[in-house]
Amino acid sequence: MRLKRTAAMKIRDSILIVLAAGIAITGANLVGFATHEIVKIEGITSDASSDVLLGTANKSLENVAIGIRDSLDSQMKAQYEMVRSWAKSPTLVNASRSAKEKSLDAVFEMWSRKSGRSFKDGIAKGDGDPDNDISPEASHYLIDLSKSLAYPEIFATDARGFVLAGSGATSDFDQGAEDQAYFEGQGFKQFKPEPGGEAWYKKAFEAKDGLFVGAVKWDASAKSWGIEIVAQIRDPKDNSYLGQLKAVFDYGKFISGFVNTSNQDLFEVKVVDPKGTVVATSLPNKDKVNNKNVVLTQAEYMQAIQAGKGSGFNTKVGPDENGESVFAGFAVSSDVNRHAVVITKKQAAIAQPIDAFVGQLGSKIAKAGQELRQNMILIALATSVTAFLLAWFLLKSKITVPIAKLTRVSEKLAQGDIDGLQIDVSGNDEIGKFGESFKGVLAAFHLLMEEAEKSRK
């Protein structure tokens, strides 16, 4: 009897053990799966945050470049308008007007009679003395402008292109269309000036708005970049053409000052020409400026510029011409020279705060993940205990107790001890049906016992 009871207990215990194991495995799998997903979320969040922040940082470099480019364009336009305003000054207008009234020979005679001026190899050279110019007053005016502003050379011509006044000595008296014919007429056969005058003179003469801005040129002797800004001189009374004012803007000096930055976060502000030559840099070392051996054609931003992109940023960090790993943003000027402003920032300067932020974010996610894991374990434990107790209760009421009752009845039946033996197991499940069937068997036994009793009497 003891052995059977133990066997019945073992069935229940086995079921409960299997159930508990199943619950434990399921719970462990859920916690493990959740942990794995949390780790994945941590990774995805970190990568996504890193990418977004890096993109934002690079975009900010582009925006800085656009800001500086706009400022550059604005300042260059201001230079052009300034030269145009000089051409309208009464001093230059009067000088040009008075020259217009003189004959070509008279003007040439005025210019050439002064001491210190020469004609050698077909070239008329000035002496640099403003008081020897045709219009000393205008020359002094131009000298003052040149000294006070970044214009190393300024001179004015009359309507025929003859130099009236200049900030310094000129090497060519005639810039205009009559140049060649006149000098040939004077016997200077070797002198072969441009047909129709100097290129800038022709372009300024033909310019509808009266202004010509030349391409930036590298002056090897001055070791600087220069831009020719030429404005027509017109009579304010009748708008008739009186001549031209040519000013050579020291773009190199201007741009060198322009790129200087007090922004400690930036590594470099530089200006590059469309071919990739460095025009100016904010770095103290100027070795890369106008260096034929340093052409930035391989830079990602340079390829974008040459492909026609107006602004943008590097998507990849890479070593620059200084060997630094930098991120870069750029913006191309709308000015005639199409120079590009390039802003670079060291990788560490960008990556460090991003890494710090991502690390902080990762810590917070990890902490939240840890709490989630703990909560999941607690929930899994509570669920497991509840499920286990529920299963235990169901097993006990539906299996253990009915089987124990049936076992007791069958044991008594086996021993022939059936007087008053009853079975109170019923129900629609398998054990209930078994109990019902067993009631029939027991009734048959009782009947047989009753018949036996009757026979004995």
Added chain:
Amino acid sequence: MGAKLEAYFATADKLGGMRAKVKLAMITKLSAKSAAEAADSAENIAMFEAALATVKKEVA
């Protein structure tokens, strides 16, 4: 009390002897003594009628 129910056992005895009575007891889950102690309710009578019909078929 269950005189009517007990009478079904006598009927079964006539139909097939002990074997029929045992069958009736197994189907109704009541011995003759228990049937005599049970109420002659319509429900019990219906149950015994059905059981007896089954017994009749088996012993026929």
